[in-house]
Amino acid sequence: MQNFTYVNATSIEQVPSLLGRSWDDAVVMAGGTDLLGEMKDFAAVPRRVVNLKSIEGLDYIRQDDAALSIGALTTLTDVLNHDAVSKDYTVLNQAVSVIASPQIRNMATLAGNILQRPRCWYYRSEDFPCLKKGGARCYAVGGVNTYHAIFGSGPSYIVHPSDAAPALMALGATVKIHGPRGGNEVVLDDFFTLPEMNIRRENILRPNEIVTELTIPKPEANSKGMYLKVRERDSIDFALVSLAAQMTVVNGTCERASLVFGGVAPVPWRAIEAERYLQGRRITESRAESAAEAAVEDAKPMPHNGYKVEIAKNLVRQAVMALAA
């Protein structure tokens, strides 16, 4: 890891001025569990690192009748142990419970989790100056693409590695951003961006902006959620495919369905066709099957990752039947 200048930020307002015009100038660090790995692999070589942990009061979970607000620096362990999260936000609770290991969850923050960088092995290897790092080509094309995307990709084929992001997106969460001109808020659906917009980044955040909070509207009282994750080993591992599902089913009829995949696209991937298909319909085995087909209609698997399509279908089928039961 290249040495850098380390600054302890003391307030949210101060941060934009500590950051720079480009990601090489400066980056922020929260738990550091992703950033330090990136820096050790020379995927990120910032001149300055701005520590957010030194800012007081960014670590909180507040609940009111309408929403849950989670400060950017809240650790995954604190999210996991929060009563309201386990009671009313099942899909988030389940997603966080399968992230990495106790040590990582103690260190990692919720905002850091949704902002973590790709795990593409070419990206994480110093030997491959790929498009995402400003190079000339994508090594996953024509290379080994077992863990790459089946949706929404090109010219980069990364998958978004976060487990919390699909869950938050399924719940309709918004993210608060603070920049040089103050704050604004955006729904997660509009926060993440595909490589064709900006191949170097995975969301709309600029080099001098930070995330300060995630706000999750309270799910309808009669809705239910769950997170399904398929991985290679059964302990610490990123998702091959995961599905965050939140559904309102009344007397066997689906009133609302929110289905978001992890591990299949450069962003948490909303299965819009499947959601549309389910809305207003009675849930039966064959409807669940058709929804699963609809979910993968647009899939464009690469030579080594066709297996993800089958897993994705299975997860939709499984979640729809479980949440309708």
Added chain:
Amino acid sequence: MADRHDEARPDESSQSKNKTGTRFTRRGFLKGAGAGAVTAAVAPAILVSEAGKAAAQETEGVMSATVTLDVNGQSHNVEVEARTTLADALRDRLEITGPKVVCDRGECGACTVAMDGKLVFSCMTLAMDAQGRKIETVEGLADGDNLHPLQEAFIEKDALMCGFCTPGFLMSSKALLDANGDPTPEEVREGLSGNICRCGTYPHVFEAVTSAAEKMRKGG
């Protein structure tokens, strides 16, 4: 060179004319450009001069410093670089070598220590961030010549082969039992899921933790 991202995102004024802000997101992608896509928020472009001026006024930060590390109740002053991890500071500077560095990426657990009572990977923690925190390593587990019940149980149950993973497992086991004196086998596995043993001693480790828990409950 200007970051591509700066160009990629429309600023406020161009955005009202050209609503491409969400075109490349999943929703915008499906809706098509400009088809009434709601751009919930697109932050304004920064003004170079403004950012430049502000930055000059701010603290510049440090590339190295002397930090005070409180390890197992003892205070140590050590000069570190910004990039020095807690694992490297402990091992290379203070010769506290219980925490091992195997993967150096947060994957194996060999470098596990407790910081202010919380289990963390010292390979993914900056030494500067450990300043003023209470750090516990495996060296602090025994009480003088009296081994901790977990250490006794690891020996008794033959829970190590090469032993490289053992300090990490001991720290995780201790944190587990501190929080839960009577864990189920499932809870033991989950509690130790951040630690990897390449010699495959897991069954013996789980047995040792369960047996130590029992002993500790009985006050032994």
